[in-house]
Amino acid sequence: GELVGYIKFSYQLPELNIKQVFWYSQFSLCILELLIVGILIYLKKNIIQPFVRLNSAAIEISKGHLKGEIKEEKNRYLGRFMWGISHLKDKLDISRQRQLEMLKDKKTILLSLSHDIKTPINLIKLYSKALEEKIYVKEEDQHHAMHQIREKAGEIENYVDEIIRSSREDILDVQIKQGEFYLSDLMNRVLAVYQEQCDLRQIELTVQKFDNRLLKGDIERSQEVFENLFENVFKYGDGRRIDLSFYEEDYCQLIRFFNTGNPVCDNEFNHIFESFFRGSNSQGLKGNGLGLYICREYMRKMEGDIFAEKSQEGMAFILVFR
Numbered sequence: 001g002e003l004v005g006y007i008k009f010s011y012q013l014p015e016l017n018i019k020q021v022f023w024y025s026q027f028s029l030c031i032l033e034l035l036i037v038g039i040l041i042y043l044k045k046n047i048i049q050p051f052v053r054l055n056s057a058a059i060e061i062s063k064g065h066l067k068g069e070i071k072e073e074k075n076r077y078l079g080r081f082m083w084g085i086s087h088l089k090d091k092l093d094i095s096r097q098r099q100l101e102m103l104k105d106k107k108t109i110l111l112s113l114s115h116d117i118k119t120p121i122n123l124i125k126l127y128s129k130a131l132e133e134k135i136y137v138k139e140e141d142q143h144h145a146m147h148q149i150r151e152k153a154g155e156i157e158n159y160v161d162e163i164i165r166s167s168r169e170d171i172l173d174v175q176i177k178q179g180e181f182y183l184s185d186l187m188n189r190v191l192a193v194y195q196e197q198c199d200l201r202q203i204e205l206t207v208q209k210f211d212n213r214l215l216k217g218d219i220e221r222s223q224e225v226f227e228n229l230f231e232n233v234f235k236y237g238d239g240r241r242i243d244l245s246f247y248e249e250d251y252c253q254l255i256r257f258f259n260t261g262n263p264v265c266d267n268e269f270n271h272i273f274e275s276f277f278r279g280s281n282s283q284g285l286k287g288n289g290l291g292l293y294i295c296r297e298y299m300r301k302m303e304g305d306i307f308a309e310k311s312q313e314g315m316a317f318i319l320v321f322r
Contacts (some may be wrong), residue, residue, distance in 0.1 A: 096165040100290055104276050117156055124153040176301040181219040183246075183253065184212045189219070190226045197230070203239055210246035213253050217302035222321075225298050225306070228291040229257050229317055236279075237261040237314070252304075253321040263310035272308060290318075 006316040131146040191207065198205040215222075233242060245256045264272060268279045273296045278289040292306075299306045299319060309316040 039105050064304070065141060068116050121153055121156050124156070128153065174299070176221055177218045178216070178220065178302065180214055180216055181222075182212050183210060183215055186215070186219055186222055186226075187244075189223050190230075194226075194230045197234075198242065201239060203232065203233075204241045205238075206241070206243045208243075208245045211248075214247075215253055218298075219305060221298045221302065225295045226257075226321065228295050233259040233261075255319040255321070256316055257319065258314060258316040260314040263312075263315045269308070269310060273306075 040280050128146055131142050131149070134142065143321045187207070187210075195205060230242075237259045240260045242260075243256075243258040245258070247254050247256070263269070264279045268277075271277045272279065274289075275293040276289040277293075292308075295317075296306050303322050305320045307318045307320070309318065
Protein backbone atom coordinates (compact mmCIF):
# COMPACT_ATOMS: atom_id res chain seq x y z
CA GLY A 1 0.00 0.00 0.00
CA GLU A 2 2.98 2.35 -0.11
CA LEU A 3 3.91 4.59 -3.10
CA VAL A 4 7.09 3.31 -4.52
CA GLY A 5 6.97 5.01 -7.99
CA TYR A 6 4.75 5.99 -10.97
CA ILE A 7 4.31 5.25 -14.67
CA LYS A 8 4.59 8.19 -17.09
CA PHE A 9 3.05 8.06 -20.54
CA SER A 10 4.63 10.56 -22.95
CA TYR A 11 2.91 11.32 -26.30
CA GLN A 12 5.01 13.01 -28.94
CA LEU A 13 3.14 14.25 -32.08
CA PRO A 14 5.01 14.21 -35.39
CA GLU A 15 6.30 17.60 -36.44
CA LEU A 16 4.28 19.09 -39.33
CA ASN A 17 6.15 20.52 -42.37
CA ILE A 18 3.89 23.44 -43.27
CA LYS A 19 5.71 24.18 -46.51
CA GLN A 20 5.42 20.59 -47.63
CA VAL A 21 1.69 20.52 -46.84
CA PHE A 22 1.25 23.77 -48.78
CA TRP A 23 2.93 22.41 -51.89
CA TYR A 24 1.00 19.15 -51.70
CA SER A 25 -2.26 21.08 -51.54
CA GLN A 26 -1.25 23.34 -54.42
CA PHE A 27 -0.26 20.35 -56.53
CA SER A 28 -3.59 18.67 -55.83
CA LEU A 29 -5.48 21.83 -56.76
CA CYS A 30 -3.51 22.13 -60.02
CA ILE A 31 -4.32 18.53 -60.90
CA LEU A 32 -7.99 19.21 -60.18
CA GLU A 33 -7.95 22.41 -62.26
CA LEU A 34 -6.27 20.65 -65.19
CA LEU A 35 -8.83 17.89 -64.98
CA ILE A 36 -11.70 20.39 -65.00
CA VAL A 37 -10.14 22.34 -67.91
CA GLY A 38 -9.65 19.11 -69.83
CA ILE A 39 -13.28 18.17 -69.30
CA LEU A 40 -14.44 21.63 -70.41
CA ILE A 41 -12.23 21.52 -73.53
CA TYR A 42 -13.58 18.07 -74.36
CA LEU A 43 -17.16 19.25 -73.92
CA LYS A 44 -16.53 22.35 -76.03
CA LYS A 45 -14.78 20.48 -78.83
CA ASN A 46 -17.00 17.43 -79.01
CA ILE A 47 -20.42 18.78 -78.00
CA ILE A 48 -20.71 22.57 -77.95
CA GLN A 49 -18.81 23.43 -81.16
CA PRO A 50 -20.57 20.76 -83.28
CA PHE A 51 -23.93 22.05 -82.04
CA VAL A 52 -22.93 25.64 -82.85
CA ARG A 53 -21.86 24.61 -86.38
CA LEU A 54 -25.04 22.60 -86.75
CA ASN A 55 -27.11 25.59 -85.65
CA SER A 56 -25.28 27.89 -88.08
CA ALA A 57 -25.69 25.39 -90.94
CA ALA A 58 -29.43 25.07 -90.28
CA ILE A 59 -29.84 28.86 -90.22
CA GLU A 60 -27.89 29.28 -93.46
CA ILE A 61 -29.97 26.60 -95.19
CA SER A 62 -33.21 28.19 -93.98
CA LYS A 63 -32.07 31.49 -95.51
CA GLY A 64 -31.33 29.85 -98.85
CA HIS A 65 -27.53 30.06 -98.59
CA LEU A 66 -26.56 26.73 -100.12
CA LYS A 67 -22.96 27.58 -101.02
CA GLY A 68 -19.94 26.57 -99.02
CA GLU A 69 -19.21 23.31 -97.26
CA ILE A 70 -20.16 21.78 -93.92
CA LYS A 71 -17.31 20.22 -92.00
CA GLU A 72 -17.69 16.54 -91.23
CA GLU A 73 -17.55 15.68 -87.54
CA LYS A 74 -15.50 12.80 -86.18
CA ASN A 75 -17.82 12.61 -83.19
CA ARG A 76 -19.68 9.33 -83.37
CA TYR A 77 -22.85 10.93 -82.05
CA LEU A 78 -22.98 13.96 -84.34
CA GLY A 79 -20.87 12.78 -87.26
CA ARG A 80 -23.63 11.04 -89.21
CA PHE A 81 -26.09 13.80 -88.36
CA MET A 82 -23.76 16.48 -89.76
CA TRP A 83 -23.17 14.29 -92.78
CA GLY A 84 -26.94 14.15 -93.29
CA ILE A 85 -27.22 17.94 -93.06
CA SER A 86 -24.41 18.35 -95.59
CA HIS A 87 -26.08 15.82 -97.89
CA LEU A 88 -29.40 17.67 -97.56
CA LYS A 89 -27.68 20.95 -98.40
CA ASP A 90 -26.17 19.44 -101.55
CA LYS A 91 -29.54 18.00 -102.55
CA LEU A 92 -31.22 21.38 -102.13
CA ASP A 93 -28.49 23.04 -104.19
CA ILE A 94 -28.91 20.45 -106.95
CA SER A 95 -32.68 20.92 -106.82
CA ARG A 96 -32.31 24.67 -107.20
CA GLN A 97 -29.91 24.18 -110.10
CA ARG A 98 -32.45 21.92 -111.81
CA GLN A 99 -35.18 24.46 -111.21
CA LEU A 100 -33.05 27.16 -112.81
CA GLU A 101 -32.37 24.88 -115.77
CA MET A 102 -36.10 24.31 -116.15
CA LEU A 103 -36.68 28.04 -116.09
CA LYS A 104 -34.02 28.42 -118.76
CA ASP A 105 -35.67 25.75 -120.93
CA LYS A 106 -39.06 27.38 -120.41
CA LYS A 107 -37.71 30.75 -121.44
CA THR A 108 -36.07 29.25 -124.53
CA ILE A 109 -39.31 27.54 -125.53
CA LEU A 110 -41.31 30.73 -125.08
CA LEU A 111 -38.89 32.75 -127.18
CA SER A 112 -38.79 30.05 -129.86
CA LEU A 113 -42.59 29.85 -129.92
CA SER A 114 -42.82 33.62 -130.22
CA HIS A 115 -40.46 33.59 -133.17
CA ASP A 116 -42.34 30.74 -134.87
CA ILE A 117 -45.71 32.45 -134.52
CA LYS A 118 -44.42 35.70 -135.98
CA THR A 119 -44.00 34.03 -139.38
CA PRO A 120 -47.67 33.04 -139.91
CA ILE A 121 -48.69 36.43 -138.58
CA ASN A 122 -46.76 38.12 -141.37
CA LEU A 123 -48.39 35.82 -143.90
CA ILE A 124 -51.85 36.54 -142.54
CA LYS A 125 -51.16 40.24 -142.80
CA LEU A 126 -50.11 39.80 -146.42
CA TYR A 127 -53.31 37.89 -147.22
CA SER A 128 -55.39 40.53 -145.52
CA LYS A 129 -53.64 43.20 -147.52
CA ALA A 130 -54.30 41.24 -150.72
CA LEU A 131 -57.95 41.03 -149.82
CA GLU A 132 -58.09 44.74 -149.13
CA GLU A 133 -56.58 45.36 -152.55
CA LYS A 134 -59.42 43.24 -154.08
CA ILE A 135 -57.22 40.50 -155.49
CA TYR A 136 -60.05 38.02 -154.84
CA VAL A 137 -63.00 38.36 -157.24
CA LYS A 138 -66.11 37.57 -155.16
CA GLU A 139 -66.98 40.36 -152.81
CA GLU A 140 -68.62 38.06 -150.27
CA ASP A 141 -65.50 35.91 -150.02
CA GLN A 142 -63.35 38.97 -149.78
CA HIS A 143 -65.14 40.44 -146.80
CA HIS A 144 -65.47 37.12 -144.97
CA ALA A 145 -61.78 36.19 -145.44
CA MET A 146 -60.64 39.69 -144.53
CA HIS A 147 -62.68 39.69 -141.33
CA GLN A 148 -61.47 36.23 -140.23
CA ILE A 149 -57.81 36.80 -141.04
CA ARG A 150 -57.69 40.18 -139.33
CA GLU A 151 -59.40 38.82 -136.24
CA LYS A 152 -57.06 35.82 -135.95
CA ALA A 153 -54.01 37.97 -136.65
CA GLY A 154 -54.98 40.29 -133.83
CA GLU A 155 -55.47 37.39 -131.44
CA ILE A 156 -52.10 35.84 -132.35
CA GLU A 157 -50.32 39.16 -132.03
CA ASN A 158 -51.73 39.72 -128.56
CA TYR A 159 -50.74 36.20 -127.57
CA VAL A 160 -47.21 36.65 -128.91
CA ASP A 161 -46.79 39.97 -127.13
CA GLU A 162 -47.86 38.34 -123.89
CA ILE A 163 -45.31 35.53 -124.37
CA ILE A 164 -42.49 37.96 -125.11
CA ARG A 165 -43.45 40.17 -122.17
CA SER A 166 -43.50 37.16 -119.82
CA SER A 167 -40.11 35.92 -121.03
CA ARG A 168 -38.54 39.33 -120.43
CA GLU A 169 -39.80 39.63 -116.87
CA ASP A 170 -37.63 38.65 -113.92
CA ILE A 171 -37.15 34.91 -113.86
CA LEU A 172 -36.58 35.02 -110.09
CA ASP A 173 -39.01 36.09 -107.41
CA VAL A 174 -36.66 38.39 -105.55
CA GLN A 175 -37.85 39.03 -101.99
CA ILE A 176 -36.07 41.94 -100.33
CA LYS A 177 -36.48 42.98 -96.70
CA GLN A 178 -35.38 46.58 -96.88
CA GLY A 179 -33.72 47.72 -93.69
CA GLU A 180 -30.38 48.87 -92.28
CA PHE A 181 -27.25 47.01 -91.20
CA TYR A 182 -23.64 47.76 -90.35
CA LEU A 183 -20.86 47.05 -92.80
CA SER A 184 -18.86 45.13 -90.18
CA ASP A 185 -21.77 42.73 -89.60
CA LEU A 186 -21.94 41.97 -93.32
CA MET A 187 -18.19 41.43 -93.63
CA ASN A 188 -18.09 39.21 -90.52
CA ARG A 189 -20.73 36.98 -92.05
CA VAL A 190 -18.95 36.78 -95.38
CA LEU A 191 -15.47 36.20 -93.99
CA ALA A 192 -16.72 33.58 -91.51
CA VAL A 193 -17.52 31.38 -94.51
CA TYR A 194 -15.04 32.34 -97.21
CA GLN A 195 -11.87 33.11 -95.27
CA GLU A 196 -11.50 29.40 -94.61
CA GLN A 197 -12.55 28.51 -98.15
CA CYS A 198 -9.80 30.75 -99.53
CA ASP A 199 -7.26 29.25 -97.13
CA LEU A 200 -8.16 25.73 -98.25
CA ARG A 201 -7.77 26.76 -101.89
CA GLN A 202 -4.56 28.66 -101.09
CA ILE A 203 -6.04 31.91 -102.37
CA GLU A 204 -4.64 35.09 -100.84
CA LEU A 205 -7.61 37.05 -99.47
CA THR A 206 -6.87 40.68 -98.58
CA VAL A 207 -9.45 42.83 -96.78
CA GLN A 208 -8.55 46.49 -96.40
CA LYS A 209 -9.63 48.61 -93.44
CA PHE A 210 -13.04 50.23 -93.59
CA ASP A 211 -15.30 52.55 -91.62
CA ASN A 212 -18.19 50.75 -89.98
CA ARG A 213 -20.93 52.63 -91.83
CA LEU A 214 -24.65 51.98 -91.58
CA LEU A 215 -25.88 50.66 -94.94
CA LYS A 216 -29.33 50.47 -96.46
CA GLY A 217 -30.62 47.14 -97.78
CA ASP A 218 -31.08 43.50 -96.84
CA ILE A 219 -28.10 41.90 -95.10
CA GLU A 220 -29.20 38.39 -96.13
CA ARG A 221 -29.39 39.25 -99.81
CA SER A 222 -26.16 41.27 -99.57
CA GLN A 223 -24.45 38.19 -98.16
CA GLU A 224 -25.77 36.15 -101.07
CA VAL A 225 -24.30 38.70 -103.49
CA PHE A 226 -20.86 38.08 -101.99
CA GLU A 227 -21.46 34.33 -102.07
CA ASN A 228 -22.14 34.49 -105.82
CA LEU A 229 -19.02 36.60 -106.39
CA PHE A 230 -16.81 34.22 -104.40
CA GLU A 231 -18.22 31.14 -106.10
CA ASN A 232 -17.70 32.87 -109.46
CA VAL A 233 -14.04 33.45 -108.58
CA PHE A 234 -13.57 29.84 -107.46
CA LYS A 235 -14.82 28.69 -110.87
CA TYR A 236 -13.24 31.17 -113.28
CA GLY A 237 -10.38 32.88 -111.40
CA ASP A 238 -6.76 31.79 -111.47
CA GLY A 239 -6.75 31.00 -107.74
CA ARG A 240 -4.06 33.54 -106.77
CA ARG A 241 -5.57 36.59 -105.08
CA ILE A 242 -8.81 38.27 -104.02
CA ASP A 243 -8.81 41.88 -102.80
CA LEU A 244 -11.65 43.66 -101.00
CA SER A 245 -11.32 47.44 -100.77
CA PHE A 246 -13.72 50.07 -99.45
CA TYR A 247 -14.27 53.70 -100.27
CA GLU A 248 -17.01 56.34 -100.32
CA GLU A 249 -18.32 58.30 -103.25
CA ASP A 250 -21.36 60.62 -103.52
CA TYR A 251 -22.56 59.59 -100.04
CA CYS A 252 -22.54 55.93 -101.08
CA GLN A 253 -20.47 53.04 -99.72
CA LEU A 254 -18.54 51.30 -102.50
CA ILE A 255 -16.98 47.87 -102.09
CA ARG A 256 -14.52 46.76 -104.75
CA PHE A 257 -14.25 42.99 -105.17
CA PHE A 258 -11.18 42.18 -107.29
CA ASN A 259 -9.81 38.80 -108.33
CA THR A 260 -6.85 37.90 -110.50
CA GLY A 261 -7.34 35.90 -113.67
CA ASN A 262 -8.01 36.23 -117.37
CA PRO A 263 -10.86 38.72 -117.94
CA VAL A 264 -13.60 38.09 -120.48
CA CYS A 265 -13.26 39.53 -123.95
CA ASP A 266 -14.82 42.87 -124.91
CA ASN A 267 -17.75 41.27 -126.74
CA GLU A 268 -18.68 39.16 -123.72
CA PHE A 269 -18.00 41.89 -121.15
CA ASN A 270 -21.18 43.78 -122.12
CA HIS A 271 -23.35 40.70 -121.44
CA ILE A 272 -21.99 39.31 -118.16
CA PHE A 273 -24.98 40.56 -116.13
CA GLU A 274 -27.55 39.06 -118.48
CA SER A 275 -29.55 36.03 -117.41
CA PHE A 276 -28.29 32.64 -118.61
CA PHE A 277 -25.22 34.19 -120.22
CA ARG A 278 -22.02 32.17 -119.93
CA GLY A 279 -18.69 33.28 -121.32
CA SER A 280 -16.25 31.30 -123.39
CA ASN A 281 -14.18 30.58 -120.25
CA SER A 282 -17.05 28.49 -118.82
CA GLN A 283 -16.53 25.55 -121.17
CA GLY A 284 -16.73 22.29 -119.25
CA LEU A 285 -17.71 24.01 -115.98
CA LYS A 286 -21.04 23.58 -114.23
CA GLY A 287 -23.27 26.62 -114.01
CA ASN A 288 -26.40 28.26 -115.31
CA GLY A 289 -25.26 31.81 -116.06
CA LEU A 290 -27.39 33.40 -113.33
CA GLY A 291 -24.87 34.32 -110.62
CA LEU A 292 -24.06 37.86 -111.75
CA TYR A 293 -27.63 38.39 -112.94
CA ILE A 294 -28.87 37.62 -109.41
CA CYS A 295 -26.25 39.97 -107.95
CA ARG A 296 -27.48 42.85 -110.09
CA GLU A 297 -31.15 42.13 -109.35
CA TYR A 298 -30.53 42.03 -105.60
CA MET A 299 -28.43 45.20 -105.59
CA ARG A 300 -30.97 47.15 -107.63
CA LYS A 301 -33.86 45.93 -105.49
CA MET A 302 -31.94 47.34 -102.50
CA GLU A 303 -31.63 50.69 -104.35
CA GLY A 304 -27.95 50.03 -104.99
CA ASP A 305 -26.09 48.75 -108.02
CA ILE A 306 -23.14 46.67 -109.21
CA PHE A 307 -20.63 47.42 -111.95
CA ALA A 308 -17.78 45.48 -113.53
CA GLU A 309 -14.26 46.53 -114.46
CA LYS A 310 -11.62 44.62 -116.35
CA SER A 311 -7.87 44.98 -116.35
CA GLN A 312 -4.86 43.01 -117.46
CA GLU A 313 -4.60 41.31 -114.08
CA GLY A 314 -8.22 40.30 -113.68
CA MET A 315 -11.80 41.40 -113.05
CA ALA A 316 -13.31 43.73 -110.46
CA PHE A 317 -16.92 44.18 -109.33
CA ILE A 318 -17.96 47.37 -107.55
CA LEU A 319 -20.94 47.10 -105.18
CA VAL A 320 -22.76 50.34 -104.46
CA PHE A 321 -24.73 50.64 -101.20
CA ARG A 322 -26.82 53.68 -100.31
